[in-house]
Amino acid sequence: QVQLVQSGAEVKKPGASVKVSCTASGYTLTDYYIHWVRQTPGQGFEWMGIVPPSGGSRSVAQQFQGRLTMTRDTSTNTVYMDLSSLRFDDTAIYYCARAPRWYFDLWGRGTLVTVSS
Amino acid sequence: SYVLTQPPSVSVAPGQSARITCGGDNIGNKGVHWYQQKSGQAPVLVVFLDSDRPSGIPERFSGSNSGNTATLTISRVEAGDEAAYYCQVWDTASDQGVFGGGTKLTVL
Numbered sequence: 765q766v767q768l769v770q771s772g773a774e775v776k777k778p779g780a781s782v783k784v785s786c787t788a789s790g791y792t793l794t795d796y797y798i799h800w801v802r803q804t805p806g807q808g809f810e811w812m813g814i815v816p817p818s819g820g821s822r823s824v825a826q827q828f829q830g831r832l833t834m835t836r837d838t839s840t841n842t843v844y845m846d847l848s849s850l851r852f853d854d855t856a857i858y859y860c861a862r863a864p865r866w867y868f869d870l871w872g873r874g875t876l877v878t879v880s881s
Numbered sequence: 882s883y884v885l886t887q888p889p890s891v892s893v894a895p896g897q898s899a900r901i902t903c904g905g906d907n908i909g910n911k912g913v914h915w916y917q918q919k920s921g922q923a924p925v926l927v928v929f930l931d932s933d934r935p936s937g938i939p940e941r942f943s944g945s946n947s948g949n950t951a952t953l954t955i956s957r958v959e960a961g962d963e964a965a966y967y968c969q970v971w972d973t974a975s976d977q978g979v980f981g982g983g984t985k986l987t988v989l
Binding site: 808 | 914976983
């Protein structure tokens with residue numbers, strides 16, 4: 765079955781970092797782009813960044829530059845999203861999404877990250 | 882940055898057609914993609930590149946894009962179509978994805 769399996773919910777304190785994994789099943793990770801998108805009640809969907817099939821230069825949205833790191837492990841078909849210096853308004857559902865290029869044809873189920881003191 | 886504007890809500894009776902708009906500056910020059918998100922679930926792509934449908938999406942879902950408005954049309958609306966619908970484009974100027982604020986479709 766073709767799917768993206770994400771890691772479980774996290775609760776973090778302000779200033780901490782969170783790492784979310786996204787494992788591709790049923791297809792080869794290196795055949796598609798992987799994007800990270802988050803959803804908050806107040807801001808709706810926010811595009812965060814992209815990992816190209818080559819695994820090369822990774823584009824990050826301006827508002828996350830300096831805080832967002834995306835990596836991948838082709839041996840496990842897994843992509844990781846690491847967001848540092850967490851703030852209360854980083855509380856959101858974080859999705860990975862597969863993309864032939866600029867649209868998302870397969871989404872993970874989402875990972876809830878709660879930032880709370 | 883590029884802004885996409887959607888009406889917050891649309892209501893339609895079963896069997897009628899629902900039209901959900903997505904406004905943006907010269908959006909007709911961009912590829913527009915639409916996602917359906919039911920409560921508590923991840924989004925699902927229903928239309929891509931203005932008017933193409935992924936496999937498994939009913940023909941009742943169609944899209945168009947011209948000028949400053951893109952439109953998702955759902956024909957013969959069913960109760961199961963009740964969801965939030967989001968438009969999305971790739972903004973080449975900022976090299977990032979942009980989403981509309983979403984439209985909640987209510988089936989009366």
